[in-house]
Amino acid sequence: MDSAIIDIVWCGAHNQSNDNILVMSSKGTIYLSQNNGDDWQKFAEVFHRKGLLVLQDENEKVGVVNKIQKSPIDPQLIIFLGTEFVNWISPDCGQTINAIYTGRQMREFQFHPKRKDWILASSWSKCQMKQKDCYVTKDLMLSQDMGLNWEVIAKYVNQYSWGFKSPYNEVIPEERIMITYEPNGKGHQQLSGWNMKTHLFYSDDFMKTKTMLVNQGNKFQLTPNHVFVAQVMNSSNQEVTLLVSESDQYEYNFRYVQMPDILKDHSYTIVDSQYGAFININHLKPSSIMGTTYISDSTASRYRISLNYTVRTEEGQCDFERVLGLEGIYLANVYASEQAELYQSEIDEDSPRIKEGDLSKFKQTKITFDKGSRWQPLTPPVVDSEGKKLQCDSKSCSLHLHSVSTKMQFGPFYSTKNSIGLILGTGNIGKYLSYRPDQVNTYMSRDGGLTWFEIAKGSHIYEIGDHGGVIVLASDQQATKVLKYSWNEGLTWEVFQFSEQPIEITNIITEPSNIGTRFIIYGTSDLFINEENIEQGNIVKIDFSQIHGRECIGEDQPSSENSDYELWSPTGKINPDCLNGNENAKCFNGEDLQRQHSVQYCQCTEEDWECDLNFHRENSDPNAKCIPYELYEQNFEAPENCEDYYEVTRGYRRVAGNKCQGGVEYNPVSLLCPGFKFWKFRNIWDFMLICIFAAIVYFIYKNRHHFSKKQDHKMEQQQSARAYGQKNG
Numbered sequence: 001m002d003s004a005i006i007d008i009v010w011c012g013a014h015n016q017s018n019d020n021i022l023v024m025s026s027k028g029t030i031y032l033s034q035n036n037g038d039d040w041q042k043f044a045e046v047f048h049r050k051g052l053l054v055l056q057d058e059n060e061k062v063g064v065v066n067k068i069q070k071s072p073i074d075p076q077l078i079i080f081l082g083t084e085f086v087n088w089i090s091p092d093c094g095q096t097i098n099a100i101y102t103g104r105q106m107r108e109f110q111f112h113p114k115r116k117d118w119i120l121a122s123s124w125s126k127c128q129m130k131q132k133d134c135y136v137t138k139d140l141m142l143s144q145d146m147g148l149n150w151e152v153i154a155k156y157v158n159q160y161s162w163g164f165k166s167p168y169n170e171v172i173p174e175e176r177i178m179i180t181y182e183p184n185g186k187g188h189q190q191l192s193g194w195n196m197k198t199h200l201f202y203s204d205d206f207m208k209t210k211t212m213l214v215n216q217g218n219k220f221q222l223t224p225n226h227v228f229v230a231q232v233m234n235s236s237n238q239e240v241t242l243l244v245s246e247s248d249q250y251e252y253n254f255r256y257v258q259m260p261d262i263l264k265d266h267s268y269t270i271v272d273s274q275y276g277a278f279i280n281i282n283h284l285k286p287s288s289i290m291g292t293t294y295i296s297d298s299t300a301s302r303y304r305i306s307l308n309y310t311v312r313t314e315e316g317q318c319d320f321e322r323v324l325g326l327e328g329i330y331l332a333n334v335y336a337s338e339q340a341e342l343y344q345s346e347i348d349e350d351s352p353r354i355k356e357g358d359l360s361k362f363k364q365t366k367i368t369f370d371k372g373s374r375w376q377p378l379t380p381p382v383v384d385s386e387g388k389k390l391q392c393d394s395k396s397c398s399l400h401l402h403s404v405s406t407k408m409q410f411g412p413f414y415s416t417k418n419s420i421g422l423i424l425g426t427g428n429i430g431k432y433l434s435y436r437p438d439q440v441n442t443y444m445s446r447d448g449g450l451t452w453f454e455i456a457k458g459s460h461i462y463e464i465g466d467h468g469g470v471i472v473l474a475s476d477q478q479a480t481k482v483l484k485y486s487w488n489e490g491l492t493w494e495v496f497q498f499s500e501q502p503i504e505i506t507n508i509i510t511e512p513s514n515i516g517t518r519f520i521i522y523g524t525s526d527l528f529i530n531e532e533n534i535e536q537g538n539i540v541k542i543d544f545s546q547i548h549g550r551e552c553i554g555e556d557q558p559s560s561e562n563s564d565y566e567l568w569s570p571t572g573k574i575n576p577d578c579l580n581g582n583e584n585a586k587c588f589n590g591e592d593l594q595r596q597h598s599v600q601y602c603q604c605t606e607e608d609w610e611c612d613l614n615f616h617r618e619n620s621d622p623n624a625k626c627i628p629y630e631l632y633e634q635n636f637e638a639p640e641n642c643e644d645y646y647e648v649t650r651g652y653r654r655v656a657g658n659k660c661q662g663g664v665e666y667n668p669v670s671l672l673c674p675g676f677k678f679w680k681f682r683n684i685w686d687f688m689l690i691c692i693f694a695a696i697v698y699f700i701y702k703n704r705h706h707f708s709k710k711q712d713h714k715m716e717q718q719q720s721a722r723a724y725g726q727k728n729g
Contacts, residue, residue, distance in 0.1 A: 001537030002042075003027040005522045009068045010511050011075050011093040020093040021520070022078065025537050028064025030080065032094045037520055037541030043097070050099035051086040062086050071111045073167055079119075079147065081106055089147050100147050110160075113167050114174055119143045121150075122157060137189045140179065142206055153207040156185030158198050158218060164247065165224050171250055173204045178227070180218055193286070194218050194232040194240055202252075213252055214243055222247055223273040226300045229254065230268055238286045240265050242279070244300050258302045259294065260614050260629060269312065271320040272330070275657025276300050278372065280310055280318045284344060287314040289356050289405075290335055295372040295610070298656045302613045306372035307332055309340035311363055311405050319363075319403035321413055325420040326448045327657060328371040331413050333403050336362040336432065363433040365400040367449045371655045373610035374622035378452055380429045381443070385454045392429045399443060399452050400433035401425035410440055410459045411476060416514040419468030421448045422489065426459045437477050444471075444490045455490045463508040466517045469552070470544050472508055474521065479504045483521070485544065496542070501525055503538045517545040603663030608655055615651040626651040642673035 007024040023031040023040070030043040044064075051062035063084030071077035080088040080097075087100045104123040112118035121141050127134035140154040154160075163176025182189075182197045200217030203210040218240070219230040227247040230240045242265065245252040266286045272278040276296040282288045293310045294303040311319040311333040319333035335343070339362040343354050366375040377398035383389055392398070402410040402425065413425035423445040428434045442456040461476040471490060474483040479502030484493045498521060505523040510516055522539045545551075554563025611617060611626035614634075618624035628634055628651065638646050652666035 001025050001031060001539060002029050002044075003535065003537055004524045005506065005537045005539060007068055008509060008520065008522070009070055009078070011070055011078060020095075022068055022094050023522075023539065024065055024068055028066060028083065030065055030068075030094070034093075034095070036518055037539070040539070043094070046097055047080070047088055047099075050088065050097055051082070054086060054099045054101040056101060056103075060085060067109070069109050069111070071116055072113060073111070074116045077111075077116055077146075079109060079111075081109055087147065102141075102147075102150055106141070108160075110162060112162055112174070113165060114169070117144055117146045118174075119147055120160060120162065120177070122160065125155075135186075135188050137185065138191065140177075140181075140207070154179060154181055156182035156189050158182075158191065158195070159220065161220075161222050163202060163222075165222060166248075169248070171248060175204050175206060176202055177207065178202050178213075178220060178222065179207075179210075180220065194230075194235050194238050196232050196235045198232075200229055214254055217243070219268075221270050223270070223277075224248070226273065226277065227252070228268070228270055228277070228279075228300075237264070238266055240267070242268055242281075255301060257296075257300075258613055260304055260616075260632075267316055269316045269318050271318050272322050273300075274322070275371075278306065278320065278330075279303065280312055280320065282312065282316075288312070289314060289359065290340060290343065291318065293318075293320065293332065293372070296656065297653055304611055304613055304615070306368075307334060307366065307375055309335040309337060311335060311403070313405050317404045319405050321403065321415075323423060323448055324415045324417040328369060328655065329448050330368050330372065331401065331403075331423075331425075331449065332366050332368075332375070333363050333400075333405065333433065334366055335359055336364055360405075361432060363400065363405075364431075365398070365427065365433065369449070370607045370610070371657065373607065373655055376622075378449070381452050381454045383454075385441070385456055390429060390454075396431050397429060399427060399429050401427035401443065402433065402440070406435075409435070411442070411461050414462065414464075416464050416468075418514045419464045421446055422464060422468050422471070423449055424462045424464070424471070442473060446489050453490060455486075455493070456484065460484075461505055461508055463510055463519060464514055465510040465519060466544070467515050470517055470519075472519055472542075474505045474508060476505055478502075479525070483508075483542075498540050498542060499538070503540075518543045601659050601661045604654075604658075604660035605664055608658050608660045609652040609664065609666050610655050612649045612651055612653045615649075636671075638671070638673050644673055645670045646673055647671070 003026040005023055006026050009022045011020050011022065019034060019036045021033045021037055030047060031040045032043060033040050047065065048062050055062065061084045063082040063086055065080045065088070066083050067081040069079045069081065076091060076093050078090045078094060082088065084105060085101060085103055087102060087106055089098050089100060090096055104126065106121040106123050108122045110120040123139055123141055125137050125139055127136060137155045138157045139152045140157045140160050141150045142153050143150045158180040160177060160179040163178050164172045180198050180200050183199065184197070195218060196216055198216070198218045199212055200214040200220055201210040201212050214229045214231055216232040217229040218232050221228045225247060227245050229243045231243055233239045233241050242257045243254045244257055245254040264283055265281050267282045269280040270277055271280050271293065276298050277300045278293055278295055280291040280293045282291045284290060289312060291310050291312045292305060293307040295306040296303050321331050323329035323331065339354060339359055343359050346354065365378050367378055368375045380392040380397060380399045381390055401413045403412045406412070410426040413423060415423045426440050426442050428439045428441065434440060437459060440459045441454050442458070442460040443452050444455045445452050456473055458475060459477050460473040462471065462473050464471055469487065471486045472483055474480060481499045481502050482495050482497045484495055486493050503523040503525050505521060508519055508521050510519050519542045520539060521542065522537065524535050525538050527534045527536050552564040554560060555565050557563045558565040558567050614632045615626040615628055618627045636648055647668035647670055649668050650666050
């Protein structure tokens, strides 16, 4: 390749193997492989020639590609965004290229989730030198013919999106657009900081008419279940508050989220939105590197603190990841409490003594198995990858892993949905996370984070394929010719030389679903031509099915003598030497493998409940009961519009998405509304219970004389028994 590779895209028809791969180099050159990486075609001349044909001014430049984007509903439809006024489109994974002249540089490109011909994009307007009454603005543009023609439908735009995520939506109009912009904008547009003049609108007719949703709503995030909006409260102090509404309804119902404390909010990051939401909030200052992570109930409206002192970057990225394939397991990095409290107090006092660079020396990794109700350190390995015993016995010693805040200096923690239970990461054991390359090693968990093993000395880049059946590692700190791979979840490793010359590896990837045995390794190497050092891009394909050709058998009879598979349960009660398959089974699963799984709901335990809004664990003990915050007074009074019953919390709520049954119950207490009318019922069961109760009362009343006579007769028998010295029966 002519330079370093910066993007790779798999494409192909639905239900077919992804044999077509597109690659973009740092010089904007596009390469295409139609046989999964065996051969490559360079398309630089094709793109340039096609671009020249559509230019309308001989002084304009064609430019090069700076972004590849694939349609979410047609995986063969590809848009190539250019650095100038020309873009390119391909309906067949790059085999056919058509140039499109737009007259301006396009940004933030969005395909429609259902209509492949509809596209939204943004572009900054331009003014000629000394041109009067011309202002630079960010404009929203619409195309309804796959990019051939464009029209500007809004100016002074901040953010925009199509109005829904799911292609199966039948409620929200297909034309709906959500947008934050300044409807009365004047002059040159500025996008720095929060703006009191920017509001959130939606339109169902491509901005011909529009409806305001949130006044001073500057930023929003649309998820399959909810839409979150940051509303500006004070632009001078850069303070915001958060609103939420269901996103799958025709009409929105925005409400302010309920938080346990009234604190200054400067920015939000939605770190997870499965079954409610995890939100990281920056309370300290506009670009703080520390935030507080909150967890919501299933409505995403009521929040409690899940994790304090969470690591975040100035751009809002958070060291917080969900373990894919298993529900309720998350990994996060935090700052040690002593240093974090010092940093926080000094920001409040505006007299910082601990610098942000120094604070980064005190990172620690935590894990939760109950969706943020309790967090704990990672259990350190007992021995290293060479079998030597590790000294990590004190309470302050644990395993720590790198994440996004490391800026890709080391590999982040990594899991995939099709390799259940496997997690990879780079880090160290000790009190804090280390950035020294000689202290960073590579680790893996085979049981969803319960236990960890050191699998290699030093930092490595990694990838998982074949449903977890193949794991590949390569050094990412120095140029190398070899990689390591394992067929048995890291219990043993084999070395494979993939290149004649050392390559500084950028990444190892496989096709997006991680079910294949073909891997792509890409990086850079140096060439010396005419005494000049030239960096070139390198790409290597490896197919592990050709190294170990036998396909695994017996998936329908796991744990039997003739099967390569065994049953596995994410409970910790597992065979440490053999999890997803036999230890000695060097075979590949194949792309058509359908993993068998069954779900059994457990009885509810304390771990299935978390503290409700305005409650916390006593003495910060994760096993203690939930008690109210010191200044919180629980309200037992009925709401104003009370109908029949109302509920009062016991201080607990079930973890969002939890489906346990029976066992420990902390459901809210139901109380009768004042003036409750007994002829009004919530449901048929209320009616039946009251009927049964009335029948019992009526039966006792009608037979009161019979019960009275029976009681008198029993007393006579007891008196007669005492008279004859018998025991009272």
